[in-house]
Amino acid sequence: MKNVIILIAIVAAFAACRPERRHLLEPAVRQISDEAMLLRQQITDIAYRGYMIGHHDDPIYGIGWNLDEDRSDIKSVCGDYPALMSFDLGHIELGHTHNLDSVPFDRIRKEIIAQYERGGVSTISWHLNNPVTGGDAWDTSDSSVVAKILPDGEANELFISWIDSLAKFVNSVVTEDGVKVPMIFRPWHEHTGSWFWWGEKLCTAEQYINLQRMTFNRLQEDSVTQLLFGFSTGCEPATVDEFLERYPGDDMIDIIGFDAYQFSPDNQLFINMVRRSLAVVDSVGAQHSKPYALCEMGYETIPYAKWWTDVVINALADYHPSYALFWRNAREKKNHYYAPYPGHISADDFVNFYDDDRTIFVSDMTTSENE
Numbered sequence: 553m554k555n556v557i558i559l560i561a562i563v564a565a566f567a568a569c570r571p572e573r574r575h576l577l578e579p580a581v582r583q584i585s586d587e588a589m590l591l592r593q594q595i596t597d598i599a600y601r602g603y604m605i606g607h608h609d610d611p612i613y614g615i616g617w618n619l620d621e622d623r624s625d626i627k628s629v630c631g632d633y634p635a636l637m638s639f640d641l642g643h644i645e646l647g648h649t650h651n652l653d654s655v656p657f658d659r660i661r662k663e664i665i666a667q668y669e670r671g672g673v674s675t676i677s678w679h680l681n682n683p684v685t686g687g688d689a690w691d692t693s694d695s696s697v698v699a700k701i702l703p704d705g706e707a708n709e710l711f712i713s714w715i716d717s718l719a720k721f722v723n724s725v726v727t728e729d730g731v732k733v734p735m736i737f738r739p740w741h742e743h744t745g746s747w748f749w750w751g752e753k754l755c756t757a758e759q760y761i762n763l764q765r766m767t768f769n770r771l772q773e774d775s776v777t778q779l780l781f782g783f784s785t786g787c788e789p790a791t792v793d794e795f796l797e798r799y800p801g802d803d804m805i806d807i808i809g810f811d812a813y814q815f816s817p818d819n820q821l822f823i824n825m826v827r828r829s830l831a832v833v834d835s836v837g838a839q840h841s842k843p844y845a846l847c848e849m850g851y852e853t854i855p856y857a858k859w860w861t862d863v864v865i866n867a868l869a870d871y872h873p874s875y876a877l878f879w880r881n882a883r884e885k886k887n888h889y890y891a892p893y894p895g896h897i898s899a900d901d902f903v904n905f906y907d908d909d910r911t912i913f914v915s916d917m918t919t920s921e922n923e
């Protein structure tokens with residue numbers, strides 16, 4: 553009996569000093585297509601040349617137009633499409649024909665294929681609805697949503713069917729030659745803030761990581777091998793440890809980054825904030841052998857005429873992000889735009905930005921030099 557008590561005491565002491573263990577889902581063994589591997593190499597290598605310029609919903613609508621063919625506000629200003637185009641799959645989970653911003657999914661499919669065929673890259677985000685309340689991605693009224701969609705949770709089955717809907721769309725983005733178009737998928741973004749239902753205060757680190765891993769695993773089961781996975785925080789993490797707090801693992805993440813928006817006319821404040829985050833992702837990238845990006849960036853309405861060359865170029869100077877993606881030029885919300893259009897006060901400066909050696913647009917993708 554005495555021995556048993558001693559043994560129990562030793563085990564208890566051991567358990568007490570062992571660091572807390574997270575109960576994490578194992579990520580699936582990765583299946584990845586040749587095209588996705590090539591894309592991974594391309595976004596890694598490109599950072600030594602410059603950074604791809606991206607724009608959300610670029611060829612679908614802009615200021616004063618909607619659903620025209622072969623049109624883009626960026627192309628109207630500088631004569632070239634962005635190297636990177638971004639689209640959102642919010643509402644694919646509901647079986648809708650149009651996404652949350654009223655863009656037809658058929659049109660998104662067509663534009664991703666067209667962008668691939670002209671040598672460019674596409675990335676997709678997912679502002680999906682709240683699977684428990686039925687509200688939108690910004691509905692944070694229930695702080696147990698992530699817990700409820702994880703394995704054994706009451707909404708798990710529903711949520712798995714939502715991932716399957718996303719997989720079905722992604723697997724339908726195929727060229728005439730039968731190639732499943734590779735793209736960067738960046739789910740569960742800005743999780744270091746608490747404005748989405750998967751945000752920092754709405755789930756634990758363990759739950760968030762499991763959400764990422766469950767998504768990855770199910771997509772693998774759904775034969776989605778053409779996606780690269782992006783992990784992007786907001787500008788909150790000030791250190792490498794803070795950035796990695798909810799990182800799901802090197803085995804499933806291909807590119808890291810952060811989203812950065814300018815909200816005040818103080819350009820230097822924004823430059824400092826971006827550079828603080830760039831220093832963090834530069835260190836994480838070096839330690840984990842990952843390329844990094846400004847996954848979303850912008851200053852709504854771009855009220856400063858020289859913003860592109862004075863602010864963006866200086867904010868990124870000396871760092872090597874693979875891309876900087878600017879958010880959408882909404883046609884249905886007044887003053888919600890992030891790229892210039894003909895006649896905008898920053899349009900001339902954007903042409904200088906286009907001419908800068910570091911910025912990469914789609915015509916630079918097929919040349920070896922960024923001319």
Ligand code: BMA
Pocket residue numbers: 640652653679879880
């Ligand atoms: C946000 C805004 C919203 C939009 C969402 C998804 O930042 O632009 O109007 O619905 O992105 O594109």
